[in-house]
Amino acid sequence: MTASGPLVGYKVIELAGIGPNPMCAMLLADMGAEVIRVDRLVDAGLGIKMDPKHALLDRSRRSIAVDLKSPDGVELILKLVEQSDALIEGFRAGVTERLGLGPEECQQRNPKLVYGRITGWGQDGPLAKVAGHDINYISLAGAAHAIGPADRPPPPPLNLVGDFGGGGTYLAIGVLAGLLEAQKSGLGQVVDASMVDGVASLMTAIYGMYAAGITTDDRGTNILDGGAHFYDTYETADGRYISIASIESKFYAELLELTGFEDPDHQGHGNKEAWPELGVKMAALIKTKTRDQWCEILEGSDICFAPVLSLAEAPKHPHNVARETFVTVDGVTQPAPAPRFSRTPSKIQKGASVRGSDTQAVLTDWGFEASQIASWKEAGVIS
Numbered sequence: 275m276t277a278s279g280p281l282v283g284y285k286v287i288e289l290a291g292i293g294p295n296p297m298c299a300m301l302l303a304d305m306g307a308e309v310i311r312v313d314r315l316v317d318a319g320l321g322i323k324m325d326p327k328h329a330l331l332d333r334s335r336r337s338i339a340v341d342l343k344s345p346d347g348v349e350l351i352l353k354l355v356e357q358s359d360a361l362i363e364g365f366r367a368g369v370t371e372r373l374g375l376g377p378e379e380c381q382q383r384n385p386k387l388v389y390g391r392i393t394g395w396g397q398d399g400p401l402a403k404v405a406g407h408d409i410n411y412i413s414l415a416g417a418a419h420a421i422g423p424a425d426r427p428p429p430p431p432l433n434l435v436g437d438f439g440g441g442g443t444y445l446a447i448g449v450l451a452g453l454l455e456a457q458k459s460g461l462g463q464v465v466d467a468s469m470v471d472g473v474a475s476l477m478t479a480i481y482g483m484y485a486a487g488i489t490t491d492d493r494g495t496n497i498l499d500g501g502a503h504f505y506d507t508y509e510t511a512d513g514r515y516i517s518i519a520s521i522e523s524k525f526y527a528e529l530l531e532l533t534g535f536e537d538p539d540h541q542g543h544g545n546k547e548a549w550p551e552l553g554v555k556m557a558a559l560i561k562t563k564t565r566d567q568w569c570e571i572l573e574g575s576d577i578c579f580a581p582v583l584s585l586a587e588a589p590k591h592p593h594n595v596a597r598e599t600f601v602t603v604d605g606v607t608q609p610a611p612a613p614r615f616s617r618t619p620s621k622i623q624k625g626a627s628v629r630g631s632d633t634q635a636v637l638t639d640w641g642f643e644a645s646q647i648a649s650w651k652e653a654g655v656i657s
Contacts, residue, residue, distance in 0.1 A: 279306025279611075279620040284453065287312060287354055287361040288335070289342075289375070293408070293433065294392045294469065295364030296331040297442025298449065303334035304611035305620045307359075310636055311337045312351060313629040315657050330608045332626035338637065339630025339657040346655045348374045355380045355387060357640060359456075360449050362390040367402040377464045387462040388452035392445040394436075396468035408436035408469070415440070415473035420480060424494030424501075440472025495546075497521065503553040504529060504543065507582055508560035515582035516560065516568050529577040535559055630657045 284307040288299040296311075303309040311332065326332070341347040352375070355361060361380055363370050370376045370391075377389040394411045395401040401414075412418045412435045418428045448465035456462050480498075483489040488497070495501040504520040520529040526543050529535065535556060542548040560568065565581055572579040583591060589600035589607050601610045604625040611620035633656050637647050650656045 277306045277308065277623055278618070279304065280615055280618040282306035282618070284308070284360070285358045286310070286449075287351065287358050289351075289361070289363040289365070289370070290314070290337075291364035293364065293437040294441030294445060294467075295362060297438050298362055298390070298392065298445040299335060300331050300333060301442065301446045301611075302360075302449070303623060305615075306618070306623075309335040310354065311335050311627070312342070313337050313339045315339050315341050315630070315654070317629070326626050326628050327604045327606055329626045330606070333603070333608075334623040335627070336624075336632035336636050337627040337629055338633040340633075341655050342373050342375070344653075344655050345374075346650060346653060350650065350655065351375055352379065352383050353642075354640060356383045358384065358387060359453060360388040360390060360462075362392070362445065362449060364392045366405070367393055367395075367397045381462055385461055386456050388449055388456060388465060389462060390445050390449040390452070390465040390467065392441055392467045392469070394441075394469045396471060397466045408433035408441075411436040411440070411469040412473050415470050415477060416481075417473050417477055419491070420477075420489075420493060420496075420499060422493055422499070424492065428493065435476065436469045436473055440474075440476050441467065441469040444472035444475070495549075501546075502549050503556045506553065506556075508557055510563060510565040510568060511561055512564040512566075514565040516565055516572070517580050517582055518556075519578035521578070525577050528575060532571055532575055532577060533559060633657060 281302060284302075286299070286302055286307050286309040288295065288309050288311045290296070290311050290313045299309050299311065340350055342351070363375075371378075377391075380389055381387050391397065393402070394406040395404065395414075409418065409430050412431075413428075417435055420428075421431055422428045445465065445467040448467050452463055452465050480489060483496075484491075490496060493499060497505060500506045502521075504518060504526055507515050507517045509515055518529065520526040523540065523543065526540060530537055530540075537543070537552065542552045563571075568579075569581050573581070581591075588594060594600055598610055600607055601622065602608070603622050606625075608622075611622060614620070634647060637656075638644070647656070
């Protein structure tokens with residue numbers, strides 16, 4: 275399959291991991307970069323078990339299996355680094371240094387290499403070498419406290435905010451910025467992406483609203499956390515849900531008109547003290563009709579509305595169908611690459627590879643002699 279996307283021609287080494295690292299690799303690979311995933315020789319129990327074709331974060335790239343505890347395996351990776359534009363890794367701080375694959379060793383071989391690393395806590399600081407997961411990182415950044423209703427503990431918002439938003443996406447931005455800078459300077463650098471840092475960055479506007487007194491630390495009472503009756507999700511008569519986000523006055527006016535909600539002279543729109551009572555009234559009103567009935571009334575209007583769709587429903591919505599927001603590859607429906615490019619469109623280059631299934635082909639394509647590949651295979655360096 276011919277690669278497509280704005281990053282065609284770039285080569286990236288991905289030291290396989292879970293969460294944000296494969297998310298970053300998928301983004302780069304969907305955009306056309308040749309990303310080679312370096313897997314372990316044996317299953318290390320990383321991530322959630324599933325058929326490889328369902329491991330969607332592993333799509334668009336090939337896999338080689340290498341023994342990174344072997345000096346020959348480390349040397350193999352360093353030889354790949356010599357031909358690469360970037361390397362990304364998601365181990366705990368200090369792990370790649372102990373393997374002999376840290377930034378110093380890699381940039382000795384290739385001074386122009388952009389070395390991207392993603393951790394939860396960062397490469398230094400008191401927690402740098404402590405284990406953690408998404409919910410821990412968003413908790414430390416202040417994001418978890420700000421999400422959810424006031425009368426219950428903060429809910430885990432999947433692992434979208436830490437792993438993928440503040441983690442993989444920020445690592446991808448950092449690597450791309452490093453590649454741009456390297457074109458001018460001829461030198462690579464280390465990208466230290468931390469999920470705590472990334473989530474804190476995502477919270478910039480909220481911290482600004484907090485400093486201004488617009489948002490408080492009282493969860494579930496603010497304009498964007500479900501405290502406002504005009505920015506929330508509501509249950510419908512059939513037990514499904516809709517979302518309303520009529521923040522601006524003109525959108526709120528249309529909300530009142532289309533729903534019949536009573537708020538004379540918009541008294542409650544800017545009156546925070548009235549929000550709880552109005553929220554109860556709005557909930558009662560929304561529950562008088564089914565979700566489909568509300569869609570007939572509200573969808574396509576400017577009240578800022580959408581039905582709350584399930585994972586099964588979202589790919590079938592007419593808007594998503596028209597824009598091909600979801601595609602099917604190897605029988606698996608999945609989100610299409612994003613963002614979109616007018617001249618060099620991204621695409622899913624291929625389905626996910628089974629661990630190590632491309633070792634022979636990749637090493638051959640990257641110029642290694644057949645005798646060398648055979649020697650590594652015989653010695654157990656590769657599979």
